[in-house]
Amino acid sequence: MPEIFIDGERYEFEGKPKLLQFILDNGKEVPFFCYHPEMSAPANCRQCYVKVGTPVQNRETGEYELDENGERVIRWFPKMQTSCSMEMTDGMVVHTQETSEEVARAQKDTMELILINHPLDCPICDQAGECPLQIQTYKYGPEGSRFEVKKVHKPKRVELGPRVTLDAERCINCTRCVRFTEEISGTHQLTISSRGDKNYPITAPGMEFDDPYSLNTVDICPVGALTSTDFRFKARVWEMNQTPSIDITGGKGTNVDLWTRDNLVLRLTPRYNKNVNTHWMPDEARQAYRKFNENRISRPSIKADGDNQIKTSWNNAIETFAEKLESVKPADVMVLGSAHASVEENYSLMKLFSTWGVNDFHFSPDVKDGFGDNFLLTDDQAPNTNGVKALGFNEISTDDLKTAIKSAKVIVLLNDELVDRGVLGSEDLEKPFVISLATNETETSKSTDLVIPITCIAEHAASYVNVEGRIQRSLPAKETKYTHRKMDLEMSEGRLDRYGTNFDNWVNEDNKIDCTPTWELMNNLAKRLGLSVQFGSSREIMDEIASSVSTFEGVSFERMDDENGIQLTGITKEEVSA
Amino acid sequence: MANNYEFTPEDLKEIETIKAKFPEVMPATLPTLWVAQRRFGHVEPEVQHLVAETLGLPVSHVHGVATFYTQYYKEKMGKYVLDVCTTTSCQLCGGYDMLHYLENKLGIKAGETTKDGMFSIQSVECLGACGYAPMMQITNDVYVNNLTEEKLDEVIESLKADKMPEFESVGMPQHTERS
Ligand code: SF4
Ligand code: SF4
Ligand code: FES
Numbered sequence: 001m002p003e004i005f006i007d008g009e010r011y012e013f014e015g016k017p018k019l020l021q022f023i024l025d026n027g028k029e030v031p032f033f034c035y036h037p038e039m040s041a042p043a044n045c046r047q048c049y050v051k052v053g054t055p056v057q058n059r060e061t062g063e064y065e066l067d068e069n070g071e072r073v074i075r076w077f078p079k080m081q082t083s084c085s086m087e088m089t090d091g092m093v094v095h096t097q098e099t100s101e102e103v104a105r106a107q108k109d110t111m112e113l114i115l116i117n118h119p120l121d122c123p124i125c126d127q128a129g130e131c132p133l134q135i136q137t138y139k140y141g142p143e144g145s146r147f148e149v150k151k152v153h154k155p156k157r158v159e160l161g162p163r164v165t166l167d168a169e170r171c172i173n174c175t176r177c178v179r180f181t182e183e184i185s186g187t188h189q190l191t192i193s194s195r196g197d198k199n200y201p202i203t204a205p206g207m208e209f210d211d212p213y214s215l216n217t218v219d220i221c222p223v224g225a226l227t228s229t230d231f232r233f234k235a236r237v238w239e240m241n242q243t244p245s246i247d248i249t250g251g252k253g254t255n256v257d258l259w260t261r262d263n264l265v266l267r268l269t270p271r272y273n274k275n276v277n278t279h280w281m282p283d284e285a286r287q288a289y290r291k292f293n294e295n296r297i298s299r300p301s302i303k304a305d306g307d308n309q310i311k312t313s314w315n316n317a318i319e320t321f322a323e324k325l326e327s328v329k330p331a332d333v334m335v336l337g338s339a340h341a342s343v344e345e346n347y348s349l350m351k352l353f354s355t356w357g358v359n360d361f362h363f364s365p366d367v368k369d370g371f372g373d374n375f376l377l378t379d380d381q382a383p384n385t386n387g388v389k390a391l392g393f394n395e396i397s398t399d400d401l402k403t404a405i406k407s408a409k410v411i412v413l414l415n416d417e418l419v420d421r422g423v424l425g426s427e428d429l430e431k432p433f434v435i436s437l438a439t440n441e442t443e444t445s446k447s448t449d450l451v452i453p454i455t456c457i458a459e460h461a462a463s464y465v466n467v468e469g470r471i472q473r474s475l476p477a478k479e480t481k482y483t484h485r486k487m488d489l490e491m492s493e494g495r496l497d498r499y500g501t502n503f504d505n506w507v508n509e510d511n512k513i514d515c516t517p518t519w520e521l522m523n524n525l526a527k528r529l530g531l532s533v534q535f536g537s538s539r540e541i542m543d544e545i546a547s548s549v550s551t552f553e554g555v556s557f558e559r560m561d562d563e564n565g566i567q568l569t570g571i572t573k574e575e576v577s578a
Numbered sequence: 579m580a581n582n583y584e585f586t587p588e589d590l591k592e593i594e595t596i597k598a599k600f601p602e603v604m605p606a607t608l609p610t611l612w613v614a615q616r617r618f619g620h621v622e623p624e625v626q627h628l629v630a631e632t633l634g635l636p637v638s639h640v641h642g643v644a645t646f647y648t649q650y651y652k653e654k655m656g657k658y659v660l661d662v663c664t665t666t667s668c669q670l671c672g673g674y675d676m677l678h679y680l681e682n683k684l685g686i687k688a689g690e691t692t693k694d695g696m697f698s699i700q701s702v703e704c705l706g707a708c709g710y711a712p713m714m715q716i717t718n719d720v721y722v723n724n725l726t727e728e729k730l731d732e733v734i735e736s737l738k739a740d741k742m743p744e745f746e747s748v749g750m751p752q753h754t755e756r757s
């Protein structure tokens with residue numbers, strides 16, 4: 001197998017890897033800016049310099065030439081090489097900044113050049129704290145600069161499009177953003193204009209950067225030049241907690257991180273998963289944070305006289321729920337699961353009601369034909385259509401649903417905005433007694449008789465099965481009124497939890513929603529109804545599902561975590577087309 | 579974008595010939611921009627859109643190329659564009675003095691055009707004639723070397739009479755020695 005010597009250590013490799021990627025894959029480091037593993041390598045930042053040589057071979061015999069000590073004779077490239085674009089060859093010898101003063105010096109000098117006109121904006125720059133330029137300058141850069149002339153100034157606030165704002169002074173012209181629109185999203189909306197110390201990325205005159213994936217450029221910009229218009233100046237990176245989660249605005253199951261502070265989700269960013277979304281996410285999915293924060297239902301409410309809903313106690317809500325059920329027969333109750341809710345929520349709902357005597361379980365698919373783009377947007381608007389199906393909920397068409405509702409006396413609706421998305425009119429819900437378990441105040445929740453607030457994906461650990469049949473899970477990112485970071489084992493503690501005190505303005509009790517996970521609600525209802533149904537944590541519920549529903553055989557939270565989600569067998573993409 | 583500009587059939591034919599020279603369309607951007615600048619006198623945004631449309635390339639690409647070169651005029655320019663070099667060699671030999679003399683004489687700043695539409699001034703980077711510094715180029719054409727204030731006066735007078743200065747052949751030092 002071909003071999004390469006990096007900083008005196010021998011590695012074997014296959015194929016034709018590029019040097020920088022190979023170095024990174026082997027846990028070593030070389031500073032870089034313009035290289036991105038998903039895109040072409042133009043080698044324009046010149047930061048990833050290393051010293052490279054190849055062994056001298058005898059042309060006839062192919063044998064390596066040896067010096068008097070029996071060591072291979074190395075022919076060094078006359079200049080430093082950019083490791084990002086350097087193809088590895090057998091016997092190659094490489095020195096990084098770790099073993100070569102010369103390389104360290106070259107990197108330092110490159111950085112000094114990159115910084116000539118860079119503003120000293122870190123204190124007010126959104127990128128600070130997650131800025132490759134800042135980090136690498138700290139680690140490999142010069143202590144000062146020999147360029148003491150006035151810096152070149154450029155526009156500080158250019159609205160490139162509806163969602164992305166450019167601070168041109170901070171740009172280091174790595175062209176990652178331009179290449180993203182050329183090679184990943186294919187809209188070709190950006191270019192670098194002008195040249196020398198005057199250049200920065202811009203759209204063509206009269207055009208907008210309204211690429212449906214535009215915000216990914218903010219993530220890959222190695223400096224604070226491209227910023228999210230929405231998130232700009234809202235929070236410092238180190239004030240937030242970062243929790244892995246799943247996108248719920250579509251069927252792709254894009255892996256995301258939720259960034260929280262004071263129990264508010266402030267932004268979503270894509271999380272790498274090579275089997276799902278690699279490094280990217282659609283702009284639209286980033287808007288989900290609003291749903292987690294705004295118009296949340298906190299405390300149950302009940303319809304009083306007319307259409308007025310008033311808040312009520314949890315005891316009263318459970319009591320009303322139970323009384324309504326006891327006043328009718330199971331056949332008169334229609335239980336609607338939801339592709340917008342997790343596997344565990346749907347399962348607990350189904351288990352309680354089938355124990356109580358209900359036989360039919362339905363859900364209304366949320367599919368917009370033609371919405372998908374064969375990338376990360378899907379026709380399916382819900383995150384768990386395959387999951388709810390695999391549990392045994394049957395799809396019900398709009399017409400059948402309307403008919404079925406007419407004969408039902410009580411309807412139990414798990415988080416699904418049927419009225420808002422035009423499946424039902426509020427008049428359809430007038431006659432039966434409708435109990436909705438919901439996260440947000442919507443037209444749907446307004447049209448129901450009893451509203452019980454449940455946790456959203458940002459508040460619970462639960463699983464979702466995407467359009468390709470991959471099951472992935474979320475972790476709680478924010479506290480509810482009944483949870484606490486330090487007590488909830490699924491919850492990661494952030495720097496703020498560990499170092500913040502009650503006197504810090506970022507650790508407060510605000511913004512905790514008075515809601516409960518669906519399975520806990522089912523526990524309370526079961527107790528009141530005298531049913532022997534009892535659920536533990538969502539982790540235990542998944543174990544129970546794995547042992548009772550064949551599609552989920554072998555699935556567990558541990559495996560989902562270790563394997564970055566599990567591809568379920570028995571679910572094919574075609575099945576989803578519904 | 580509604581476009582007020584149009585290539586003539588001859589232009590289009592020329593563009594086809596240009597395209598035929600390259601295996602791909604992209605490299606045709608530079609010569610096609612020249613065709614456009616020759617036709618319209620500039621490549622302002624609408625012209626950039628026209629070029630992109632004609633070649634079937636993203637406008638952003640054409641815009642990037644057009645803005646990279648000072649030789650393409652991104653707005654309407656004077657009849658004569660005076661590109662005064664202010665890079666190192668010229669700078670050391672008085673490039674900025676020449677620039678400022680011209681600015682005062684014509685009553686405009688670099689980057690501006692006189693009211694009568696006769697002259698524009700640009701301060702440009704090295705034009706590869708450092709041996710004859712300070713120097714300038716007129717409308718992407720004739721080089722005027724070893725500038726002095728007197729020489730600039732002459733050039734302006736002659737341009738006002740619509741006469742381009744003659745091309746000056748300046749031998750390299752080694753040539754002078756040999757002859
Ligand atoms: S881009 Fe990075 S280095 Fe530059 S001002 Fe922002 S945080 Fe500082
Ligand atoms: S804006 Fe950012 S991503 Fe784009 S070229 Fe500049 S530094 Fe690179
Ligand atoms: S990362 Fe290699 S040159 Fe930029």
Ligand code: FES
Pocket residue numbers: 663664665666667668669703704705706707708711713
């Ligand atoms: S510096 Fe003026 S032509 Fe080179």
